[in-house]
Amino acid sequence: MRIAILLFERVTVLDAIGPYEVLRQLPDAQVVFVGERVGTVRDESGGLGLTVDAPLAEVTNPDVVLVPGGPGQSDHMTEGPVHAWLRAVDRTSTWTTSVCTGSLILAAAGLLRGRRAATYWLAVDALAALGAVPSRERVTFDGKYVTAAGVSSGLDMALALAGRIAGDRRAQGIQLGIEYDPQPPYDAGSPATAPTDLVHAQRAGSRFR
Amino acid sequence: MRIAILLFERVTVLDAIGPYEVLRQLPDAQVVFVGERVGTVRDESGGLGLTVDAPLAEVTNPDVVLVPGGPGQSDHMTEGPVHAWLRAVDRTSTWTTSVCTGSLILAAAGLLRGRRAATYWLAVDALAALGAVPSRERVTFDGKYVTAAGVSSGLDMALALAGRIAGDRRAQGIQLGIEYDPQPPYDAGSPATAPTDLVHAQRAGSRFR
Numbered sequence: 305m306r307i308a309i310l311l312f313e314r315v316t317v318l319d320a321i322g323p324y325e326v327l328r329q330l331p332d333a334q335v336v337f338v339g340e341r342v343g344t345v346r347d348e349s350g351g352l353g354l355t356v357d358a359p360l361a362e363v364t365n366p367d368v369v370l371v372p373g374g375p376g377q378s379d380h381m382t383e384g385p386v387h388a389w390l391r392a393v394d395r396t397s398t399w400t401t402s403v404c405t406g407s408l409i410l411a412a413a414g415l416l417r418g419r420r421a422a423t424y425w426l427a428v429d430a431l432a433a434l435g436a437v438p439s440r441e442r443v444t445f446d447g448k449y450v451t452a453a454g455v456s457s458g459l460d461m462a463l464a465l466a467g468r469i470a471g472d473r474r475a476q477g478i479q480l481g482i483e484y485d486p487q488p489p490y491d492a493g494s495p496a497t498a499p500t501d502l503v504h505a506q507r508a509g510s511r512f513r
Numbered sequence: 514m515r516i517a518i519l520l521f522e523r524v525t526v527l528d529a530i531g532p533y534e535v536l537r538q539l540p541d542a543q544v545v546f547v548g549e550r551v552g553t554v555r556d557e558s559g560g561l562g563l564t565v566d567a568p569l570a571e572v573t574n575p576d577v578v579l580v581p582g583g584p585g586q587s588d589h590m591t592e593g594p595v596h597a598w599l600r601a602v603d604r605t606s607t608w609t610t611s612v613c614t615g616s617l618i619l620a621a622a623g624l625l626r627g628r629r630a631a632t633y634w635l636a637v638d639a640l641a642a643l644g645a646v647p648s649r650e651r652v653t654f655d656g657k658y659v660t661a662a663g664v665s666s667g668l669d670m671a672l673a674l675a676g677r678i679a680g681d682r683r684a685q686g687i688q689l690g691i692e693y694d695p696q697p698p699y700d701a702g703s704p705a706t707a708p709t710d711l712v713h714a715q716r717a718g719s720r721f722r
Contacts, residue, residue: 318534318691321561325527325664328558335560344553344564349537351544352530353564355553404692425692442696454692455534456668464698476701477711482527483613483634483663485702486695487651489673492685493694502686 305332305469308366308393310386310406311339311356314376317347318455319403320354323370326462329478330470338363340385348374360389367398368465372458373405373424375511380409387413399465401450403458410451411436419446424454425495426510456493459484514541514678517575517602519595519615520548520565523585526556527664528612529563532579535671538687539679547572549594557583569598576607577674581667582614582633584720589618596622608674610659612667619660620645629655633663634704635719665702668693 307327309320320337328335339345339356346353369390380386390413394400402410407423410416411434421436422444431438442453443461445468452461463484467475492498507513516536518529529546537544548554548565555562578599589595599622603609611619616632619625620643630645631653640647651662652670654677661670672693676684701707716722 316534317530321526321530324561325525328560335558337561349544351537352533352546353566355562355564357562442694443698454690456691456693456695459665460696460698467698472699473708473711476699476707477715479697479699479701480704480707480711480715481663482665483702484665484695484697485651485706486665486693486697487669488688488693488695489652489669489676490681490685490688492688493692495689497694498685498689499682502682502689506686506689 305330305334305368306366307333307335307368307370308338308363309335309370310372311337311345311354312376312380312386313345314348314374314379315345315372316374316404316455317352317354319372319374319406319458320370322456322458323403323462325482326459326466326478327368329481330466331474336363348376360385363393365396366393369393369397369400371402371406371409373403373408377405377409378511381412390415397448399448399450401461401465403452403461404454407431407436407451408434416449419449420444421446421449421451422453422457423451426506426512430512514539514543514577515575516542516544516577516579517547517572518544518579519581520546520554520563521585521589521595522554523557523583523588524554524563524581525583525613525664526561526563528581528583528615528667529579531665531667532612532671534691535668535675535687536577538690539675540683545572557585569594572602574605575602578602578606578609580611580615580618582612582617586614586618587720590621599624606657608657608659610670610674612661612670613663616640616645616660617643625658628658629653630658630660631662631666632660635715635721639721
């Protein structure tokens with residue numbers, strides 16, 4: 305089970321790490337963090353450096369491909385090495401997945417045309433403009449394409465995917481192992497439940513306006 | 514608001530990254546990943562490299578200190594540079610915090626004696642043996658000591674801490690920004706809800722037996 309997680313400058317690190325913590329525990333999982341250049345990339349706020357261990361050209365046939373999002377997504381919306389790599393690995397992947405605005409990259413590469421897909425709540429219109437059908441769900445399966453909503457939703461996506469790959473028991477064991485029994489102290493995690501003025505303020509400040 | 518997150522070899526990366534994604538969004542937050550040596554450490558499964566940007570000696574008075582856990586915790590249970598640093602920064606910190614078995618490191622450094630503290634569900638007895646009073650809660654505040662249960666609980670801890678530091682509205686805004694509206698596909702995230710045989714199997718395989 306070869307799992308490739310794409311990294312790039314200004315990635316939202318939790319988009320990648322939530323699923324990583326789950327998927328690396330699948331039977332015989334071999335995870336590789338892949339990017340345009342081997343070396344360190346910095347996350348969206350610059351506070352953390354993450355290591356890209358393999359260049360795109362060396363990761364040719366992963367079973368699972370995961371594309372995170374973040375402000376750096378905007379650097380990967382036009383033809384280039386990342387799009388070419390995504391289309392190439394998608395030809396043989398068992399699952400092609402994304403978290404947050406990672407689905408915009410998949411869509412821009414031409415992989416989500418006409419497909420139902422989730423994305424960050426502020427990016428729903430941007431996803432539609434790229435030819436996908438926004439689901440407004442937290443996790444969406446459409447064939448082998450599995451897409452998650454914003455940032456933290458990658459945990460839910462990865463557990464659901466772990467269940468498909470290795471069965472419910474294994475996924476439950478992973479959930480217990482990471483003690484994922486969420487108890488958020490507020491109920492503000494979606495535009496449907498957050499205070500209305502916060503929703504308006506984040507819409508007004510969004511780079512997708 | 515200077516926030517220091519400790520890294521070490523074989524850290525459980527989500528322990529550090531869940532809180533990081535929340536706390537880095539606090540007003541005027543400056544996050545530094547600190548460790549015994551500047552450079553790359555690998556997470557518990559070796560799949561990911563993370564950059565330590567500052568050595569312990571250069572991080573002298575953070576406002577918030579965060580200690581993650583993971584198998585590498587066992588390398589930091591005796592006197593050494595990490596314990597000395599933790600005691601030093603704790604003297605001036607506003608908040609001293611941990612996720613998962615990070616509380617064992619804090620306790621071994623002498624900082625949780627007689628204090629209520631949370632930890633990974635498999636490490637409750639180990640925490641008690643170090644002189645703390647295990648809370649069996651997901652997030653525990655005891656004065657300025659804020660400790661979280663296993664791995665993913667760092668998200669809940671950090672949002673609660675963000676509320677204390679910057680107010681409920683700011684914390685809610687962060688929660689909306691990371692779309693933290695958890696919908697786990699299973700209800701197996703705590704020993705109270707997971708299938709009993711999974712709980713027994715993980716107890717039997719635990720390094721804390």
